[in-house]
Every structure is written in C-alpha cells, then in structure tokens.
Amino acid sequence: MKLFNSKSLYFYIGSGLAQVVTIITTFYIIKKFTPEAFGEFSYYFSIGSIIGSFATLKYELSIPLSQNSVEANDKSNLTILVSLAFNLIFSLIGLSTSLYQFNIYFLYILLLSNTVSINACFQQFLLYKEEHFLNGLTPLLFSILNLGILLFLTQNNGEVILSSYITSNIIMLIIYLICVKRNGYDILFKNISFYKQLFRKHLDFPRYVLPSSIANILLAYCNPIFIGYLFDKNNVGLFSFSLRILMLPSIVIGSVASSIYRTKIAKQYFDNDIEGIRYQTNNLFLILILLAIFCFPILILVIKYIPLVIDMSRWKGVVPVAVFLVPFAISQLFFQPFSNIALVFKKNKILLLQNVIQLVATVLVYIISFLCKFEFEVFLMFFSATLLIVSFYSCYRFHKILKQ
Known part of the structure; x- marks a missing residue:
C-alpha cells in the first residue's frame, strides 16, 4: 500500500469533496441563520464533540496498530465499551450536578457524543482493513446529508442546525455498521475479564x-x-x-x-x-x-x-x-x-x-x-x-x- 495509488486516491478525493460541501454548508448557514442561532449550535456542538472525542480514551487509535483482524475487532469492541461507559458516567455526573439539565439539549449532547466516538472507532477499523473507498465516501456522505437536511428545515434557531448534524451522525452510524459488518467486524462481545486485560495492555x-x-x-x-x-x-x-x-x-x-x-x-x-x-x-x-x-x-x-x-x-x-x-x-x-x-x-x-x-x-x-x-x-x-x-x-x- 502506497500513500498515493489508485486505491487510496478515493480517500483523498472523498475527503477533499467533503471539505468543499462543508464550506458550502458554512456559507449557507451564514446566509440563512442568525449569529445567535449559530452560536447556540456551536456551544452544544462543542460540548458533545469534545466529550465524544475523549470518551474513547483514544483507544480507537490502537485499532490500525493491530497484528491481525481478530485483534482489530477486539480493540474496536473495547473502544465501544469504553466510550459507552465514559458517556454514561459523564452523563450521571452532569445530571447529579449543575452541569446538565434533563431536557432536549441533554439528549442532543448524549446522542452526539456517543455517535462521534463510535463512528471514530468504525472509521479506524475500516482504515485497518484498507477500505479507502469507504473512508473517502463516508465523510462525503455525511457532509451531503447534513447540507440536505438543513435545506429542508425552516426554523431559524440553533436547535435546527444541531438536530441536522445529529441526524446525519445517526444515519452515518448505521452506514458504518453495515460497512464494518461486510468487512468482517463481529459485534459479539467477549467476557468482561478479557476486555479488562486488553484495557490494561494498551x-x-x-x-x-x-x-x-x-x-x-x-x-x-x-x-x-x-x-x-x-x-x-x-x-x-x-x-x-x-x-x-x-x-x-x-x-x-x-x-x-x-x-x-x-x-x-x-x-x-x-x-x-x-x-x-x-x-x-x-x-x-x-x-x-x-x-x-x-x-x-x-x-x-x-x-x-x-x-x-x-x-x-x-x-x-x-x-x-x-x-x-x-x-x-x-x-x-x-x-x-x-x-x-x-x-x-x-x-x-x-x-x-x-x-x-x-x-x-x-x-x-x-x-x-x-x-x-x-x-x-x-x-x-x-x-x-x-x-x-x-x-x-x-x-x-x-x-x-x-x-x-
């Protein structure tokens, strides 16, 4: 596998086109929504994205560093378990203090953080499998989905932009799940002692x-x-x-x-x-x-x-x-x-x-x-x-x- 070849070219093209669509979406948001609406979206989006990025404890980066497919699968399942546990713990802490209130925005943050972390895990699994066509296609699909949903929403507030982004993330989670299953991913989890040992090892x-x-x-x-x-x-x-x-x-x-x-x-x-x-x-x-x-x-x-x-x-x-x-x-x-x-x-x-x-x-x-x-x-x-x-x-x- 070379850094530039016919196979990896899809990855570059898909990532590039995704950025183009993202820039178009940014101009559309600036034109349609008020600064206050965009600020509201940015606030909750930042919280969910940061939690989602940290929820995996960066175990997803260990997935491409695997000796074989079985190890990559085990690390993927470990990453999902860690992220789900982290998100649950953080949510309970937030609800028991003044960080969170149980409302629609709490659910938005929970959905966003979980989908961000699990999608990152599946992306790394596909990277290990060298499925560069899929790794180029998925960010492009996400950016198109996000723009498409925004075009059909009429209200002018931050919740609209946030709901569009989260809906796109959920759809991408389903697409990722189909893609990794076709590439040999086994969603069946082993016993908890196995993942404890794997957690300590890495x-x-x-x-x-x-x-x-x-x-x-x-x-x-x-x-x-x-x-x-x-x-x-x-x-x-x-x-x-x-x-x-x-x-x-x-x-x-x-x-x-x-x-x-x-x-x-x-x-x-x-x-x-x-x-x-x-x-x-x-x-x-x-x-x-x-x-x-x-x-x-x-x-x-x-x-x-x-x-x-x-x-x-x-x-x-x-x-x-x-x-x-x-x-x-x-x-x-x-x-x-x-x-x-x-x-x-x-x-x-x-x-x-x-x-x-x-x-x-x-x-x-x-x-x-x-x-x-x-x-x-x-x-x-x-x-x-x-x-x-x-x-x-x-x-x-x-x-x-x-x-x-």
Missing part, C-alpha cells in the same frame, strides 16, 4: 495519547481566545479565517496521508520491516514538501481574489495575515503525520512531551508578545516562526526513533 493510550490530544485541542482553541485578549475581535476574525483556508492541505491531504502512513508502517512494524518504514517515511516527507511548495502559494492567491466573488470589504488586511501564517500552517502539516512514528513504535512519552512543548511554546509566545507589546503583524511573524521551529524539532525527534 494503557499507554489513555495515559499518554489522550493527554497529547488534549494538548492539541487546547492549541486549537486557545489562539482565538488569546488573540482576542491581546488585540481585538477583528484580528481574531482575520486570524481564524486565514487559518481555516491555510489548514486545508493538512485537513484534506495531510490527514489522509497520515492515516494511510500510520496503518502501513504499523503492519511493517509487526513484520520487523524497518527499511520499509524508512521508505514510506521518505515518501511521506516528499509528499509534504511538494504540498508546502505548491499548495500554499495557490491558497494565498485564492484568499487574495475571493473579493471578486464575495463582498470582503469588512475583511481588509486578510492577505498579509494569511502570508504571515503560512509557516505555522506548514508546521502543522508536518507535525501530525510524523507523530505517527512515536505512536507505532510505542514511544508515546515522546509524543506527549512534544505536544506539551508545542503548547508551552505557544503560551510563551503570547506572554512575550504581551510584555513587549508587539503589533499584530510582529506577533504573527513571531508566532509562526516559533511554532515552525518547535514542530520541525518534534519531527526530528520522531524521525530519530527510526534510527534507534
């Missing part, structure tokens, strides 16, 4: 990989908050919009290549094929270099000429902001795929350390910018350059694992 995932994911989420969400504190909301908007466009190579191609790369080198790891892993790593590096050289100049041109299609009179200054953020976008393009080396070689302490270093470096950038009273443009250059250096150092540490 304890590194909640111990190291889960905190690494928390660090990534903090990195994603803290930037707008800190920028809003240091500068103003206008700069937050310019930053967020620019980054949304510049992260497309990472979302569409980088994440797909990363998933395929992780599955491939995991199988080579069990076969003790270190030379094969090095070959795949060199291929990955070449792909990411080509993406950085060709994609980012094109995206800058896209941002520059968007005003010819959409009124961007209130978004003056977005082009220089995007240019300053290119090094940061490149750093994220490389970090995610190369972090798989630590995951596969069971060097999860290194993975956690590098994520923490990125988080600490980001916070230090903001502290220094605050103390030195940097202008926004100076801050962007300092921010991008620092994260680029830190990410490339992390990639060096990950690559060094291969030599050991």
Whole structure:
C-alpha cells in the first residue's frame, strides 16, 4: 500500500469533496441563520464533540496498530465499551450536578457524543482493513446529508442546525455498521475479564495519547481566545479565517496521508520491516514538501481574489495575515503525520512531551508578545516562526526513533 495509488486516491478525493460541501454548508448557514442561532449550535456542538472525542480514551487509535483482524475487532469492541461507559458516567455526573439539565439539549449532547466516538472507532477499523473507498465516501456522505437536511428545515434557531448534524451522525452510524459488518467486524462481545486485560495492555493510550490530544485541542482553541485578549475581535476574525483556508492541505491531504502512513508502517512494524518504514517515511516527507511548495502559494492567491466573488470589504488586511501564517500552517502539516512514528513504535512519552512543548511554546509566545507589546503583524511573524521551529524539532525527534 502506497500513500498515493489508485486505491487510496478515493480517500483523498472523498475527503477533499467533503471539505468543499462543508464550506458550502458554512456559507449557507451564514446566509440563512442568525449569529445567535449559530452560536447556540456551536456551544452544544462543542460540548458533545469534545466529550465524544475523549470518551474513547483514544483507544480507537490502537485499532490500525493491530497484528491481525481478530485483534482489530477486539480493540474496536473495547473502544465501544469504553466510550459507552465514559458517556454514561459523564452523563450521571452532569445530571447529579449543575452541569446538565434533563431536557432536549441533554439528549442532543448524549446522542452526539456517543455517535462521534463510535463512528471514530468504525472509521479506524475500516482504515485497518484498507477500505479507502469507504473512508473517502463516508465523510462525503455525511457532509451531503447534513447540507440536505438543513435545506429542508425552516426554523431559524440553533436547535435546527444541531438536530441536522445529529441526524446525519445517526444515519452515518448505521452506514458504518453495515460497512464494518461486510468487512468482517463481529459485534459479539467477549467476557468482561478479557476486555479488562486488553484495557490494561494498551494503557499507554489513555495515559499518554489522550493527554497529547488534549494538548492539541487546547492549541486549537486557545489562539482565538488569546488573540482576542491581546488585540481585538477583528484580528481574531482575520486570524481564524486565514487559518481555516491555510489548514486545508493538512485537513484534506495531510490527514489522509497520515492515516494511510500510520496503518502501513504499523503492519511493517509487526513484520520487523524497518527499511520499509524508512521508505514510506521518505515518501511521506516528499509528499509534504511538494504540498508546502505548491499548495500554499495557490491558497494565498485564492484568499487574495475571493473579493471578486464575495463582498470582503469588512475583511481588509486578510492577505498579509494569511502570508504571515503560512509557516505555522506548514508546521502543522508536518507535525501530525510524523507523530505517527512515536505512536507505532510505542514511544508515546515522546509524543506527549512534544505536544506539551508545542503548547508551552505557544503560551510563551503570547506572554512575550504581551510584555513587549508587539503589533499584530510582529506577533504573527513571531508566532509562526516559533511554532515552525518547535514542530520541525518534534519531527526530528520522531524521525530519530527510526534510527534507534
């Protein structure tokens, strides 16, 4: 299996088209719904998505790192059990305190968190099975379903957007279940003592990989908050919009290549094929270099000429902001795929350390910018350059694992 071939091409195309439909959906929501409605949706969506992401304790990432189909099946069932238990415990805690009220939004959050975690589990199972056509088709189906349901809903409130998203998730759960069953997934669970043993055997995932994911989420969400504190909301908007466009190579191609790369080198790891892993790593590096050289100049041109299609009179200054953020976008393009080396070689302490270093470096950038009273443009250059250096150092540490 190569990172780019006729089989994996479906994965890339499907992920790319899904992003296109998602962007269309975003413009439709902006046009049809009020900011208050979108804010209400975002609030509950964030809660459900974060809980769903953490509910698996990141055991789903162990599924592609399996020696055979039986082990992948057992890890999938373990992930489902863990996520269901976590969601149940969190719901009981929420209801017994002031976090939750038993109403329609509680049910929405419960449905969203459970479907997010179980769908993530099935996605990783299909990834192990190298069903790249299905892994490309499913996100595209989801984005089309979400847009299609929204088109038929008439009310203008956050509950409408949320119900559309959850309905799409439930339909996708049924589709995923059919797909994994056809690929040999056995939904019959073994005795609880077996899963206790399996849980302990792969304890590194909640111990190291889960905190690494928390660090990534903090990195994603803290930037707008800190920028809003240091500068103003206008700069937050310019930053967020620019980054949304510049992260497309990472979302569409980088994440797909990363998933395929992780599955491939995991199988080579069990076969003790270190030379094969090095070959795949060199291929990955070449792909990411080509993406950085060709994609980012094109995206800058896209941002520059968007005003010819959409009124961007209130978004003056977005082009220089995007240019300053290119090094940061490149750093994220490389970090995610190369972090798989630590995951596969069971060097999860290194993975956690590098994520923490990125988080600490980001916070230090903001502290220094605050103390030195940097202008926004100076801050962007300092921010991008620092994260680029830190990410490339992390990639060096990950690559060094291969030599050991």
